[in-house]
Amino acid sequence: MLRRLGPFLIVAAFIGAWWLAATGSLIFPTPPQVVLAVGELFREGTLVQHVTASLFRVSVGYLSAVLVAIPVGSLMGWFPAVRHALNPIVQLLRPISPIAWIPIAILWFGVGDMSPIFLIFLASFFPVVVATAAGVSLVEPQYVRAARNFGVRGLELYRVAIFPAALPQIITGMRVGLGVAWLVVVAAEMVAINSGLGYLIIDARNAGTRYDLVVAGMAMIGLIGFGLDVVMRRLETLDEVRWRYDGTR
């Protein structure tokens, strides 16, 4: 019983503490004020507009990163020579926070959609490429041998055996990548552009010290990020990949 109620109790306690702390403050909003602010944004139509803008950038940047990272990671995982050649540059670029790229992104792409998309691409590319390379290099040899035994060769070998065997790890990498992408889009929108949830937050603060709108924007970011993670976690429960996570065989 406590197990099921636990999360709700904690969230309720958190909101309660917030409410207590914010009551009487002139600037910091209480939970009802934030709910009202969300309603206000929604009626104005700006909420949908900002959410769509952020999600659009994440979709484009993230999907292109996945489309590039899976082939590159697969090559790195399968061919030691490729891994040897690419690993230093990947390991060198990976620790650089995408935030640090913001000035260069603005220099290269100006203030438009391209800058945040580029940053999101960078942010989600590395987790996916590293997970894919690891997943492919760890494919149990007996699966590849079995496929070869039944006459599968070349690219079909990848499609039939290597990719599905590595898919569980790839999906985990994709989940991490999407989480990072969502973190980065907000940061990018705070500097490089004038729409999106990040812009909403910084604009509400700069324009009118509307901290109720700031917290409303934060709440939306949290909820959407949570939702994205739920969707990605659902992928991990598919029968095609569950064998890896169950830890049974």
Add this chain to the structure above:
Amino acid sequence: MTAPVKLRLDRVSKSYRTDKGPFLAVEDVSLEVAEREFIALVGPSGCGKSTLLNLLAGFERPSDGTILLDGAPITEPGPGGVLITQRGSVFPWMTVRQNLEFAARLLPPAESERRLTHYIDFVGLRGFEETWPHQLSGGMLQRVEFARALMARPDILYMDEPFGALDALTRMRMRTELIEILARDKHTCILVTHDVEEALHLADRIVVISPRPARVQAIVTVDVPQPRLLTHPALVRLKERILRELGMSTLDLLRDDAAPAPQDPAAPSPTPEDRIHPSTLSLRPATPAPRVGGDRVEQVDVVVVGGGPAGSSAATIMARGGLKVLVLEREHFPRYHVGESLLPVIWELTNRLGVTPEIEAAGFVRKEGITFGLPGQGQELEFRSAEFPDYFERPYTFHVERARFDEILLHNARDAGAVVREGWTVRDVLFQGDRAVGVLAGPNDEEPKAILASAVVDATGQACLLARKLGWRRPDPTLNKVAHFAHYRGGFRPTAGAPGGDPLHPASYATTTQVHAVPGGWLWYIPLRDDIVSVGAVLDARHDRDSRGDPQARFDAAVASCPRLRGWLAGAQQTMPVQTISNISYLNDCFVGNGFALVGDASMFVDPIFSAGVALAMRGGIYAAEAILEGIAANDLSAARLAAYEERIRLPMARIFRMIHNWYALLDKPEADNIFVRANQSPLLRERLLVLFSGGYERVDFEELMAGVSGR
């Protein structure tokens, strides 16, 4: 041979380049296999049989010689010859149906569907077509593996220990099923196995392979029609012959390795003080030993890491043999240890160690036998050692506090002349190349120093110092258990104060070790001295993880689910907090290397259900010590020489593992035919089982006993 030749090997060799120069895996193998013939390749583990099979299946190319399939050389793997290994290769991301269709994917859909229907029925998987592999048992998975191979209608089935990963009962059943499959759908088969009986059961001809490099040592024709009974006199004779072939080959190998190393002329010739192999001698220089930090490096003959039963047994024997033995034990004895029930076979070991009087005088509680509470109807089976008293020296043994028992054994090692240092930690084993040359050790919390030795015995228990370092640890995932245990005071004593005993003397409590099945596992109940009972719950790790509450709650729930023990503990007081240990059984890959041996829990850990651990650990310690003594006498402490120890201890270990698997199969399926139920039906079977439960794993015809059980 009347049938046409299917497969012809002509002087096939295979060598690999390694860091240490070329490595010859297969040498000069010539063989002809007739159409529809069943050939078994039998040889010791690691002899190169699998390499040979990989060459045949086209996964590797021979370095020399030719392999012709239907007169044409094999260049690459293909559906004409399908390889089945014990590491199942059924694709886990496909359903059973998709896996089978994959094997026939180049055929017209109608033909694929026809074969699918045929082979699904063939292997008895109707109804499981849409199941995912991770939902199937090991035996069913292996049947999918076979069905998928047959879907391709291969000319040849290559099988590399195909049943090696299965439990004993399933393995027997799968063998019989394979015979039925082949009777209906005849394929040429090449089977690689190290199980001589499996080969005798299945093959038309058995090719005995010599140890590395693989060579054909003998070819034996098995002229007994199917179905075969392994007790058939002709098969028994063949088995003896093949075992002799295998045994002799091992001796030959030892002699080869024992020849003095000619590349080391600088080494001084052995003197009475230096009874070590010349190549080892270079480690014990005639000049003063190297100095580290100004101190002379300590040198002994053998370092034993760990002072538990295995370590102290080994130390006692070696010290008696005149060696300078140093035992390094991390703890200060006496210290608590779980595992309190002994077996009657222990007397032979304590006699060998000369410690029987001390054990008898220690006042432990007598153990008269073992009582099993079976799952299901609450039926109980009791085996008392006195029923068949002829097999062991005494028809009883003891329930012991391990703190005291282990202390007696360690003192005994000290008395025998071993130097024992308690409170010493061994950080690492020192190697020169692949040869152990000493340890890095020191008192706990002090900077460790090098201690040189001709041999190192790893008796570190579940810490598995060397097995972890070398990657040899091999847990059995099907025996992944958790044990919660505690002591109680005031629990009921089943037969306390047995007739003839002195009720005031604790040793007069004559009792059995109680083992009771409960949902998810089983309980032990072991009466100790001073009105204490040890109670433990061994539960499936996954079952335990899914249960609610802390270890105490899970332990209490397990006890509460057993009416018998719940009643006995009704008025008892728990005297220590519940302890929890992971109880995953493991049987490590190798027990010996150049200059070192793994003994006791450092080599294997068995589920406590049959109380086998202490006796096996002491046997291992004694055997390893004997192998080291012989090795030193022969100036040879190579892995090949020390393998004599491993060969002696592997068989009882393999058998106890099969018994444990049988017990858990019984827990899973209480209604299945099993040895425990049969014990009630036949006095002969009961007698043999009692011998097994007493630790005499090699004193019964084990295979016949287990084969009789499977009955399928």
